Amino acid sequence: MLKIRILIVLFIIQIFFLSTSLASEPVRKEVLENGITVLVKEVDENIAAIEVFVKAGVMNESKEKVGISRFLTAVLLRGTSKYNARDRNFKIESIGGVVQGDNNPDYAEYYALTTAKYFDIGLDLVSDLIQNPAFADEEIEKERKDVFLEIEKLQNKPFARLNDLFNATLFQRHPYGRPALGYRETIEKITKEDLINFYKSNYVGKNMVISIVGNINTDSVLQKVKNAFQDIPNTPPPQLNNPEEPKPLLWREDYKVYSSDTAYLFLGYLSPSIQSPDFPAMEVLQLIIGGGMNSRMWINFREKKGLAYDLGSFMSPSIGPGHMVTFIATSPGKVNEARRMILEDIKGIRDGKISNEEIEIMKTFRIGQYYINQETVKSQAFELGLYETLGVGYQYYLNYPDLIQKVTKDDIIKVANAYLTNHVMIILSPRRPNIESFRVK
Template identity: 30%
Template sequence: MIEKTTLENGIRIVTENVPAVHSVTIGIWVESGSRHENQTQGGISHFVEHLLFKGTNRRSALEIAREIDSVGGVLNAFTSREYCCFYAKVLARHLPLAIDLLADSLQSSVFDLDEIEKERRVILQEISMVEDTPDDVVHDLFSQAFWENHPLGRPVLGSRESVKNMCRDDFLDHLKTCFVGGNILVCAAGDLVHQKVVDLIAGAFSQIVPGAKKQILSPPDYRPSLRFNHRDLEQVHICLGTRALPQNHPNRFSAYVLNTILGGSMSSRLFQTVREEQGLAYSIYSYLNSHSDAGALVLYTATSTENAPLVVRLMLKEMHRFRSEPVSRAELKACKDQLKGQLLLSLESTDNRMTRLSKNEIYLGRQPSLKQVLGEFEKVTVESIQRLAQFLFQDDYLNLQLLGPIDEKQFPLLDLTLG
């Protein structure tokens, strides 16, 4: 059973009671991420996420860690382009402790200057780690080119320059601006009673003042490009993508099916063609990167320098195939069964249920039932997939990023086109 309550200060609370489980996962979602930042403070949401577990007026960082460990729980956080999430998973009887730890961290962190400098060094190392991992950095290069000069194109971690220049007052101003009632969503799933959760949250987060939800001012433009990013690597890392649908688009279920058939699993067309039939790559996949007002469908793989042009052509060929010929009904049925099975299996986890509650509230403003979601998958047709492919897969939106030992002279594919 899913229930929702909004507190006087604007905090929304959505819970789901899950029978026959012993755990509760609770998340505090702050609807402010990297796309809400200005360029000079890029990465501040992520920096604050790190600092909020580094000591409060009541607890040191070590005491926070020991308290959650002492009950066998998990306490963690992550930042994306549109939100930050601070979450805990515990046995149901320890939910009051989990809420107290989260509330203490989000409202009473001291932002000690020594801890700030330590965490600044940690984040700079995190940036270096990404830069040293080509199968990570190529996705950032894709976003930067695809959404050029837009906040969605900037990395969530920020830049070295922005991270080095942030100070304690910046973090306090960020909390004051973003951690307000209308911008906070609390979701919990597991062995719980809704009203008890509401009472605990109302008491623990009483310091949160009312305030308006962060608004997204401008959707991005889609920018086609072909870029060669030379680096001394063993392989060429390839990101090829095009526009996709936003999170709340009515045709999103067709997009889920299209992506799964294209590169969403080991039975997908890309995996079978590039790896199993041709032996050209170890890993190849596609994914949807969807936001509140925009989206991208991205294909990724890594291969040898000499095989890179052929692999790109095979990727383009598979995309063109969706436009020119309908998928088979057998392929469509198998994909629907796969997606429905994955959804049902995910619901065995209170973590996944909590995340599902949150994203539905953030992007849809409602909680579709499981029956409704399964029904939407059943509505996807061969024709709807082909129409969507013809809408998405157009030359004007194609973006290709190549990272590795390759440059324009080595690469014979001069025109990026679906034919």
């Protein structure tokens, strides 16, 4: 097993040196007169990717309109005054491209991916989608029914359901505790006027980042973007509802009955936002705990104990307070042991029981992931735009390998003690878990 891990590390190091040129092309940044931030990067690939980020997520929603940001994105994709959804899809597919949208708690994302030859068509379609929504009554009602179905389907998706339950338990004040899909009762009450008002308030220049990567000419593209998005207003965006989330004074644990032969467990903590200097160290720590086959969870739970069908850990960059989560799918009778092992392992890290070797392995692993992720034009455009949208600037992404490389053992012990103390745990299980009444202090 040691030989396998050494080979994995050597492979990642090789990828690192082979891929350093991917981040070497310069990025040009300009802010248009209407406040839109535009990033352009030329690469020698016969592809062009256009990413448009709009800071319109859960922090822009009121309690009465939970789910409206995601609802709006879906409505925009259903058609504009120029193209209905079918015509748009026919036009983009006729050139082998893609136009699509997605949502995150912090933003809405729209993108076009085409060959460089058809860049203008991709730009026309994605700019039209954002600027000329039809808000057709029939399409709004169709989407409302689709959202209701998605909410119902979540009950049969254990990890998605766990994620919503975990967030609601962890985030007592912050809007991150609300489901992105919304609640049935809030979606029922959202009107066409609500959607239009939310759109007008949030789809403004200073809330937008456009990131373009491809075989393009920067000066020409900047002018085309300026022309294509000239109707976006330069009005002040609303203030984000981004309250500080207090750290739990005690751990919080709960379970829900779930009809399955498998028990699913989420155990996690509040973690730093992307804007915190603690974020890189926390990401390395998260990988050490549950990131891949060299992580402690994989080695101890899968290789040594055979304790889990599936496991891992994750954290995502966010504008507001973050969260680091470990997850396990195991048999109902092993939930207590899994919980105990995770908490004891984290306590050991807080006490300094961590080696420089495992730190270096995970730093190399994360840097390797970074460069491999840049292999596609789409991912480069996404990452550059993402970090600009999150408020740390696209340079943060370009400098990310250096930030990870600088993480030390002392940094990891520090963030472990600062963040990994009072946990939140949610379990889905066919019966009440026999959780022993002890707390690892």
